[in-house]
Amino acid sequence: MTITEKILARESGAKLVSPGDNIWAKCGMLLTHDVCGPGTIGIFHREFGKDAKVFDREKIVILPDHYIYTADEKAHRNVDTLRAFVKEQGLPYFYDPGTASYCGVCHVALPELGHVRPGETIFGTDSHTCTHGALGAFATGIGNTDAGFIMGTGKLLVKVPTTLRFVLDGELPSYLSAKDLILHIIGDIGVDGATYCAMEFTGSAIDALSIEERCTICNMAVEAGAKNGIIAPDQKTFDYVRARTAKPFEPLYSDPDAKVAAEYRYDVSKLEPVVAKPHLPDNKALARDCRGVKIDQVYIGSCTGGKLEDFVMAAKIMKGRKVAVRTLLVPATRQVEQGLADTQIGGQSLRAIFEAAGVEPIAPPSCAACLGGPVDTFGRTHGHEVVVSTTNRNFIGRMGSKDSQVYLASPYTAAASALTGHITDPRDV
Amino acid sequence: MPKETLIRGPVYVLEDNIDTDLLIPACYLNLVPTIPEEYRKLGSYALAGLPETFPKFASNADGTTPYPIVIGGRNFGCGSSREHAPIALGAAGAKAVVAQSYARIFFRNSVATGEVFPLESETRLCGEFKTGDLAEVDIPKNTITRLADGKVFALKPVGAVAPVIAAGGMFAYAREIGMIKR
Numbered sequence: 001m002t003i004t005e006k007i008l009a010r011e012s013g014a015k016l017v018s019p020g021d022n023i024w025a026k027c028g029m030l031l032t033h034d035v036c037g038p039g040t041i042g043i044f045h046r047e048f049g050k051d052a053k054v055f056d057r058e059k060i061v062i063l064p065d066h067y068i069y070t071a072d073e074k075a076h077r078n079v080d081t082l083r084a085f086v087k088e089q090g091l092p093y094f095y096d097p098g099t100a101s102y103c104g105v106c107h108v109a110l111p112e113l114g115h116v117r118p119g120e121t122i123f124g125t126d127s128h129t130c131t132h133g134a135l136g137a138f139a140t141g142i143g144n145t146d147a148g149f150i151m152g153t154g155k156l157l158v159k160v161p162t163t164l165r166f167v168l169d170g171e172l173p174s175y176l177s178a179k180d181l182i183l184h185i186i187g188d189i190g191v192d193g194a195t196y197c198a199m200e201f202t203g204s205a206i207d208a209l210s211i212e213e214r215c216t217i218c219n220m221a222v223e224a225g226a227k228n229g230i231i232a233p234d235q236k237t238f239d240y241v242r243a244r245t246a247k248p249f250e251p252l253y254s255d256p257d258a259k260v261a262a263e264y265r266y267d268v269s270k271l272e273p274v275v276a277k278p279h280l281p282d283n284k285a286l287a288r289d290c291r292g293v294k295i296d297q298v299y300i301g302s303c304t305g306g307k308l309e310d311f312v313m314a315a316k317i318m319k320g321r322k323v324a325v326r327t328l329l330v331p332a333t334r335q336v337e338q339g340l341a342d343t344q345i346g347g348q349s350l351r352a353i354f355e356a357a358g359v360e361p362i363a364p365p366s367c368a369a370c371l372g373g374p375v376d377t378f379g380r381t382h383g384h385e386v387v388v389s390t391t392n393r394n395f396i397g398r399m400g401s402k403d404s405q406v407y408l409a410s411p412y413t414a415a416a417s418a419l420t421g422h423i424t425d426p427r428d429v
Numbered sequence: 430m431p432k433e434t435l436i437r438g439p440v441y442v443l444e445d446n447i448d449t450d451l452l453i454p455a456c457y458l459n460l461v462p463t464i465p466e467e468y469r470k471l472g473s474y475a476l477a478g479l480p481e482t483f484p485k486f487a488s489n490a491d492g493t494t495p496y497p498i499v500i501g502g503r504n505f506g507c508g509s510s511r512e513h514a515p516i517a518l519g520a521a522g523a524k525a526v527v528a529q530s531y532a533r534i535f536f537r538n539s540v541a542t543g544e545v546f547p548l549e550s551e552t553r554l555c556g557e558f559k560t561g562d563l564a565e566v567d568i569p570k571n572t573i574t575r576l577a578d579g580k581v582f583a584l585k586p587v588g589a590v591a592p593v594i595a596a597g598g599m600f601a602y603a604r605e606i607g608m609i610k611r
C-alpha cells in the first residue's frame with residue numbers, strides 16, 4: 001500500500017484498503033476558521049441538537065485568519081460565533097484574533113503549533129488543508145456539512161484515492177524554489193490532472209527541501225484537483241514535530257512495491273523559474289518569456305508564499321535595491337512576522353531590508369488579499385491591476401477585481417519583478 | 430425528503446474550469462449558510478463572479494434564478510472547499526449541474542448538502558445548449574433532453590454516492606444506515 005492507503009486503512013480499522021473503497025475514517029484533527037467555522041457550528045447544532053458536545057475537544061483546532069483586519073460587521077460577528085462555541089464546548093485550541101494567542105493563516109500556523117503529526121488524518125474546512133501532507137499526514141479539505149458531521153461523530157466517509165507519484169531528483173539551483181517545482185508539475189498535468197488522486201512527492205530533491213518548502217509543494221496539490229498531497233516523513237519531519245509537541249504519533253510509509261496509477265519524473269537541476277499566467281494555475285510559462293509583461297503590484301503572502309523562508313528568498317533578491325512598483329508583504333503568521341525582525345541577512349533584518357527597498361508598510365498576519373475578501377482588505381485589487389503574487393490561485397476575481405490579472409510566481413521571481421516593474425527571471429537581477 | 434428526479438426548465442450554460450470564486454466571490458463569504466436570511470442572500474449572489482459578458486444568473490426579482498439546470502464543461506467547481514458554492518446554486522433554486530467532470534470537493538459538497546445534483550454528462554454539452562434553451566433532466570434514466578428537438582444526451586450513472594444522493598445528503602444517509610441516531 002501507499003502511505004495514503006496505509007493511513008486510511010489504519011484509521012478505518014481495516015487491514016487493507018484499495019483505491020476507490022469507501023471507508024469511515026477516524027478524524028485525528030479537525031481544522032476550521034472564521035469563514036467556514038460558523039456554518040459548520042450551525043450544522044453541528046442543527047443535526048446533533050443544541051446541547052450536543054463535540055466528539056473530542058483535543059481534536060478540534062480553530063484558527064480564524066480570513067477576514068480579520070476589516071470593518072465588515074458580519075466578519076466580526078462570525079468570529080464572535082466562534083468565541084461563543086469555544087466557550088460553550090470548552091475547546092482548548094482556539095487562537096483568538098485580538099488576543100496574544102492569535103496566529104494568522106491557519107495552514108502555516110497548524111504545523112507551527114505542533115498540531116500536525118505524521119501518520120494522522122487531518123480534515124479541514126479549507127481546500128488547502130492538503131498542505132499538511134508535507135509532514136506525512138493524510139490531510140484534505142472538506143465542506144461545512146462533512147465538518148459538522150465530524151464534530152459530532154469523529155468520523156467521515158472517505159473514498160480512498162488512487163496515488164500519482166512524483167519523483168523529483170537532482171540539485172535545486174539557487175534561483176529555484178519549491179513554488180517553481182509545483183507550478184511546473186501543475187502546468188504539466190493540468191488543473192484537473194490529479195482529480196480524486198493523492199499526489200505523493202518523493203526523490204532526492206524532496207528530501208533536500210526544508211519542511212516549509214515541502215509545505216509549499218503539498219499546499220498546491222489541490223490546484224491540480226488532488227484530494228491530498230503527501231511526503232513521507234523523515235528525520236527533518238521528526239525534528240520539526242518534536243520541537244513543537246510531545247504528543248505521540250506513529251509514522252507510516254509507502255511500501256517499495258506499492259501500486260500507483262502513474263509516475264512522473266523530474267530532474268530539478270534542469271528546470272527554470274516559471275509563472276502561472278492568468279487565470280488558471282496550470283497556465284505555465286517561463287518567467288524569462290514573460291519579460292514584456294508590465295506589472296502594477298507585487299504581493300508576497302498566504303499559506304503558499306508567506307512563510308519565513310519565502311520572505312528570506314524575497315529579501316535575498318531585494319537587499320540593497322529599490323522596488324519599482326507597489327510591493328505588498330503579508331507575513332502569514334505572528335511567528336513569521338517575528339521572524340522578519342529576528343532573521344538577518346548580512347547583518348540586516350529582513351524587515352530592514354524590505355523597508356530600505358521601499359515596500360508598503362508590512363501588514364499584520366492574515367489571509368488578506370490572497371482571496372480578495374471584503375472591500376477594505378489589505379492589498380485587494382480594485383481595478384485592472386497586473387499582479388505578480390506568491391499565492392496559489394489566479395482565478396478571475398480571486399484577488400478582488402474581476403479585471404485584474406494575477407501571475408503566480410515564486411518569492412524569487414516576485415521579488416525580482418518588484419525591482420524591475422515587469423515579470424523578471426530572478427537570474428536577471 | 431426525497432428529491433425530485435425529473436427537472437425541467439431553461440439551462441444556464443458555462444464553460445470549463447468554473448471555479449468557486451466565480452460561483453460565489455469571496456466578498457460574500459461573510460454570509461453564514463445556516464442562517465436562513467443569509468442562505469437566501471447567498472442564492473442571490475450565485476455565479477456573481479462571472480465576467481459581465483454572461484447574463485445574470487439569479488435574475489428573478491426575488492433573488493432566485495430562472496435556470497434550474499446549469500451546464501458546465503470539465504473540472505466544474507475547482508478551487509476552494511467553500512460549501513457556499515453548491516449552497517449558492519441550491520439557494521438560488523438550481524436543481525442540477527450537468528458537467529463533463531467535477532472538482533472533487535465541489536462534487537462532495539453537492540452530495541453532502543443535497544443542495545444540487547452533480548451529474549456527469551457522457552459527452553461535452555457546452556456546445557449543444559445555449560443559455561435559455563429548455564431541457565429536461567431525468568435522473569433515473571440518466572438522460573438530459575433538449576426539448577426544442579427532442580435530442581437526448583446520456584448522463585453517467587451516479588455510482589458509489591447514489592445512496593447518499595438518494596437519501597438527500599450526508600446526515601440523512603448516515604441516519605439511514607444507523608451511523609448516527611435519528
Ligand code: SF4
Pocket residue numbers: 065066105106107126128301302303304366367370371391392
Ligand atoms: S492564505 Fe489564501 S489560500 Fe491560504 S488559507 Fe488563506 S485565503 Fe486560503
